[in-house]
Amino acid sequence: MKKRVTFTLEEELVKRLKAISEQTMIPQSKLVETAINEILKQYEK
Template identity: 60%
Template sequence: MKKRVTFALDQDVVAELKTISDETMIPQSRLVEKAIEEVIEEEKKKIDQGLI
């Protein structure tokens, strides 16, 4: 189940996101979701290792 959320992002980040989305035909929302999933996994590993 998807939930709509709103974030403010730097204009340069949005421009790069649009470019990548256009070139890969991957929706911007999917690219953002994938990036967030990767950050979550990285942070969980740090927490598990006691680094945070």
């Protein structure tokens, strides 16, 4: 089950995310979800 959330990010960060998404054909939401999971693993140790 997924839930919609809203974040405010710096424009440059959004541009970089979009570029990686286009290069890899991975949706931006999946890239963000992966990054958040990695951060949570790091802090939940």
